[in-house]
Amino acid sequence: MEQLLTLDSLFTLFMLVLLQAVLGFDNLLYISLESQKAPKDKQSYVRKMGVGLAIILRIVLLFVLLELIKYFQNPFLSMHSNTFIEFDLNGHSLIVLAGGIFIIYTAVKEIWHMMLMKEHAKIEGKESKKSVKSVIIWIVIMNLVFSFDSILSAMALTSDMDATPQLVLMTIAIILGGLLMIVMADKVSNFLQKNKMYEVLGLFILFIVGIMLLTEGGHLAHIELFGNKITPMSKTTFYFVIITLVIIDIVQGRYQKNLLAKKEAQDRKE
Known part of the structure; x- marks a missing residue:
């Protein structure tokens, strides 16, 4: 307990919460857009419940990663000596790649719907009837996809600490970051609903988030296309x-x- 109350530990906690906030921006945007598919009177509930459940599962994921990190990093499928593509696919890269593909699909689908103005109203009507449960499930799933980078970065930031203080600090940071996300998700969603013109901008940003995840997944899988390595898009570039x-x-x-x-x-x- 004494190690947790030191100035160094408190500063590390501050950095962890800041890390959760910075790396959680793209997740926040997805939550705000996805929650609009639920009935209007349930959207705030969906955001709070989705992030709340994701906080619990993030903590579970933290325990799992601390125990099984080597299994997520070890390749289970490889291809070499191929002029077109080479890769070393592992669990971490597969999850990130799948998340990137899904987000790009979601963004392109919504942009296409917006371009078909006559059909957009019908589509909006259908999507508003999407069940609260299904929207919450998708928010939780994508929250976990986004969690990998933030948790792994947090593990690197606290690697010099003992196991128990490291786990406690990271758990507190996840909870505080999640509470901040709940507050900000309502504000971002309300802003997008009041300023529909920015919803298009949000969807294109979401598209770039998908590309960023694909490059990160490609880098983790050591994918080479025609002899060219895939390099991850940095947060600065993003x-x-x-x-x-x-x-x-x-x-x-x-x-x-x-x-x-x-x-x-x-x-x-x-």
């Missing part, structure tokens, strides 16, 4: 792309408003 997309969206929005104002002024003169 946030730079997001900032660029937001700036483009703001500039384009203001430009369109100026064009509409100019057109209205010309119509009045005529």
